[in-house]
Amino acid sequence: MLDQIAEKYLFQDAxxxxxxxxxxxxxxxxxLDELEQEEGFWAYYIRANARWRQAQDMYANALNLSDQARxxxxxxKADEISKSTKDDYLMAIKTDPDNTLEPKWxxxxxxxxxxxxxxxxxxxxxxxxxxxxxxxGGSGEGPEGEKNKGDKSHKPEDLDRKGGQRPGKAQGxxxxxx
Numbered sequence: 001m002l003d004q005i006a007e008k009y010l011f012q013d014a015x016x017x018x019x020x021x022x023x024x025x026x027x028x029x030x031x032l033d034e035l036e037q038e039e040g041f042w043a044y045y046i047r048a049n050a051r052w053r054q055a056q057d058m059y060a061n062a063l064n065l066s067d068q069a070r071x072x073x074x075x076x077k078a079d080e081i082s083k084s085t086k087d088d089y090l091m092a093i094k095t096d097p098d099n100t101l102e103p104k105w106x107x108x109x110x111x112x113x114x115x116x117x118x119x120x121x122x123x124x125x126x127x128x129x130x131x132x133x134x135x136x137g138g139s140g141e142g143p144e145g146e147k148n149k150g151d152k153s154h155k156p157e158d159l160d161r162k163g164g165q166r167p168g169k170a171q172g173x174x175x176x177x178x
Contacts, residue, residue, distance in 0.1 A: 002007050002163070005074070013042065015034065015035070015038060015043075016035070016038075016043065016046065018034055018051075019031050019034045019035045019042075019043070019046045020046055022044075023035075023046055023049065023050055023053075026053070027055040028050045028051070028053055028057070029054070031046060031047065032047060032050055032051065034053075035047045035050075037116045039095075040095060041092055041095040041096050041097060042145065044088045044089070044091040044092035044103075045088070045092040045102075045103055048085040048086050048088035048089045048092060048103075048106065049085075049106075050087070051081055051082075051084060052082060052106070052110075053141060054081060055078045055079070055081040055085075055120060056078075056082075056120055056122075058074060058077060058078040058081065058121075059074075059075060059078035059079075059120040059121065059122075060080060060122045061074065062074030062075045062088075072144075079116070079122060081118070082110065082116055082120060083110065083116075085106075085110055086107065086110045086111065089103050089106050089107040089110060090107060091138035093107060102167075127178035130141040
């Protein structure tokens with residue numbers, strides 16, 4: 001009896017977790033195989049997203065082909081795969097228990113030809129932002145001050161000096177002055 005209760009209430013979404021894990025690991029075909037016969041919001045949504053990602057990968061690969069005929073064929077197949085997600089996104093909208101916007105946005109993207117083609121194109125990588133202060137020889141403020149002008153920088157040993165006073169002793173006791 002407990003097995004039936006656990007199966008009905010605790011483990012009913014386990015197949016969706018497996019599909020989501022495969023999705024995160026970018027194994028699109030396994031996601032589609034895992035959720036092929038499943039119904040429900042998560043099955044529709046994850047399956048449609050996996051097909052969409054599969055179409056994006058195919059489109060990016062097609063752009064690297066040198067043979068023009070194969071390139072056009074691959075681009076066309078990628079577009080057809082992306083269009084095939086429309087039904088799953090529509091069912092996800094209809095079965096969404098929380099009425100979220102993501103499946104609606106994705107459905108709108110799929111049904112608009114220009115937006116779909118722009119979204120299939122590979123996106124440029126994000127710029128990496130360096131945090132912190134560059135060291136000696138680097139540009140900007142470093143240990144010697146701003147652009148090596150000789151001004152004192154805010155190095156860690158300068159932080160608790162005020163008006164020429166020395167910082168406290170290493171043991172944590174303040175130094176007696178005057």
